[in-house]
Amino acid sequence: MLFNSLTFVAFFAIVLALHHAPWGSWRAKKIQLLVASYLFYAAWNPPFILLLWISTVVDWHVAQRIHATAARRRRRIWLLVSVAVNLGILGYFKYGGFLLDNWVALVGALGIEWQVPSWTIVLPVGISFYTFQTMAYSLDVYLRRAEPADSLLDFGLFVTFFPQLVAGPIVRPTDLIPQFANRPPPRAGRFAWGLSLMVLGMFQKIVIADGALAPAAEKVFEAGDTLAWTDAWLGTLAFSGQIFSDFAGYSTTAIGAALVLGFSLPDNFRFPYAAVGFSDFWRRWHVSLSTWLSDYLYVPLGGNRKGPARTYVNLMLTMLLGGLWHGASWTFVVWGGLHGTYLAVERFIRERVGPTRLSRTLPFQIALAMLTYFLVNVTWVFFRAREFDTAWRMIGSMLTFGSGKRVLPAVDIALVGGTIFAMLLVHGLMRERRLEEVVARTPWWVTATVVGAMLVSIVITQGSTNAFIYFQF
16 A cells, blocks of 8 residues: 555545544554554555564564573574574565576576576565564564563554554664553644644655656666766766655655654654765665664674774675665665775775864865765666666766767756755755754744645646555565
8 A cells, every 4th residue: 555545545544533533442542553554564465464474473472582581592592583584584585586596697607507497476565674673673682672562462563553564764662662552642733743744755755756856767767778978967866866755755754644643753864965974874864774784783793893894894794785685686785885885985084084174164064965975876876777787878978978868858857957956955954953843943834835835736746656666675
């Protein structure tokens, strides 16, 4: 079920009516939310609810056993059960075909012809998100960062909570499970603010991502020819804006939907295209994933505690696996490898140069932000391209300033240029601000006018129900 569909509007209206109805115990309300979450997920493919059940039951019982066991060896065995089940499910459904194709290519390079039966694996929507979320529960209990949940109902709702089930934010158990313990106390303005965030999220998805930027990105990346450098850059910039607006739009809608129901989800984006450096970028882009990778992969690998060489290796491994998390393709691995390289080089320079008077000046900060944005856009080419031929062709067109085919009409050029300029301006102005604080200082009628204008734009633009890009991850 897509947020940007009339089906979801009807579904959410019914859920809200039942959730805020004056009758029923808090336990009954949670059961309603759990059933609604299963229905929300079943709208894609009902049998895949079984995977949610497996993750829920396994991690619930594993965490109970880990908590009740003092012996370190037995605790590790139970943790391995959780990791094996979760990564086994993720590995089969997301990486089974990828691993088999690469095995066939490898043995073929050795002169061995390997015939495999044809098979099709359907990727369950959101499997990467809820797998990481449930694994975090077992890991936190193992590391004694958290106690096991007191209620299987609360844990089941944590796993399946529909606003963020299929595309995040990846919520930590200590952040969400305690919120289910008691009925959320009433808070002035929460309902209206949640609805406003949902409108903003849908505006980002429908008007900006799908309406203004997706057509240009599609024309450029599907052209199949060497392009003029202007078109190659405009297509890449269009995709950079599209993927931000698409994914941030989902996260914002999810946060708003949760608020309307009385729950708080963490921010997932903090105006990343105003980042000054790549560490700063990953503190602003897909925050729930970057912190997950840091806490459960980078730090356990040793982080920066085992010397400079090991630190660079840990950075690279973390980002390579982060790239592979996004998709079963070598282009995603290259995307992650580039970000790992950027982070390693940035760390190397910072350790040897350190902060200087020049580095603190505004012109230097602006120049570094522009360089960061430029290099991030280079990585988006590999993220968007379906194969390396397209990626190398795009990179060649972008960096050599050569002539080639023109595929973008004047209207697309103007639309992409204007939209990206406005996006960068907003990110720059909001770099050190929070949206809630800005809105709190703004007259209510201005906020209402802006939300109303976004709602009208959504209605005017709505012509199709394109799935969110991150559903494929």
